[in-house]
Amino acid sequence: MVWKRLFGKAETPVETTPVLPQPDASGIVRRQRAAADPAMQERLDTLRRRRDMAAYDLERAESARQPENPWQERIALLDHSLATIEADLQALDAIPPLTPFALPQMPLTGVAVSLEEPVSVDFSVGPEHFRWEEEVDWDQRGGPIVRGQLRQLSGDVANILPADVPPERREVLLRHLAESVNVLAVDLRDRTLEGEPLPAPITLADLARPCPQCGDWLDWLGHCATCAHRAWQRQNLRQEAARLTREREELEEDRYKWSERLSVARKRFADIEAEIAAVETG
Numbered sequence: 001m002v003w004k005r006l007f008g009k010a011e012t013p014v015e016t017t018p019v020l021p022q023p024d025a026s027g028i029v030r031r032q033r034a035a036a037d038p039a040m041q042e043r044l045d046t047l048r049r050r051r052d053m054a055a056y057d058l059e060r061a062e063s064a065r066q067p068e069n070p071w072q073e074r075i076a077l078l079d080h081s082l083a084t085i086e087a088d089l090q091a092l093d094a095i096p097p098l099t100p101f102a103l104p105q106m107p108l109t110g111v112a113v114s115l116e117e118p119v120s121v122d123f124s125v126g127p128e129h130f131r132w133e134e135e136v137d138w139d140q141r142g143g144p145i146v147r148g149q150l151r152q153l154s155g156d157v158a159n160i161l162p163a164d165v166p167p168e169r170r171e172v173l174l175r176h177l178a179e180s181v182n183v184l185a186v187d188l189r190d191r192t193l194e195g196e197p198l199p200a201p202i203t204l205a206d207l208a209r210p211c212p213q214c215g216d217w218l219d220w221l222g223h224c225a226t227c228a229h230r231a232w233q234r235q236n237l238r239q240e241a242a243r244l245t246r247e248r249e250e251l252e253e254d255r256y257k258w259s260e261r262l263s264v265a266r267k268r269f270a271d272i273e274a275e276i277a278a279v280e281t282g
Helices: 002-007 038-064 070-093 167-193 225-260 262-281
Strands: 108-114 120-125 128-134 150-154
Touching (some): 038 262, 108 167, 120 167, 128 167, 225 262
Antiparallel strands (some): 120 128
């Protein structure tokens, strides 16, 4: 104890020589008791390895019967994660819709599609002129294999944005219109390639119709990026919840399996211990 070291009489330590394990007949230094019969040493080593595995199984089986165990700890974490996912899903559903904001019925003029290479699409919104040209893809034989992407050459949606757009929604609307005019250009090209008539009339309002679900905007083809993003979020959350639920069920099954093996694990461990004792004593 500390107080004895501080206040006790100083004593001269007695030097002792440690007794080290000696090698057996095969030259191996063993820290455990050797077999009574040297010919049974390999058998004893095998039994001790089996005892280590049996001890591990017994420990897990006993743990599975306890109220607090590793399985239950992991299940508690999974339950917390599942509750968080459910809260996230409810929060997504509870997002209030935005106040719809419709754009003016300003007509698009000069709508034209030229199929001469490179294919081009033109139209104007007020004084702002928009133009796209197709980037043709060529294969190694020198022939076009797919329709190339349309590359926008002119037109800026910032110049056609109404002045009365709420400041907090201007950036979102700008991104939406930039995407929607490209969607319209591709649709006009594809209609012309298929020999279909071009839609008329087309207005600025058609490029950003208010979404009835979230209050954001629909593009030319009626797709809402906000609703699509939220649907993607819901899908990911539900997939994760399904994965965690499967893991929870597997943990429950694994804990039950180990708890049912308790009596077998005890008997196996006891049998191996008896075998080891018999080999050690001869």
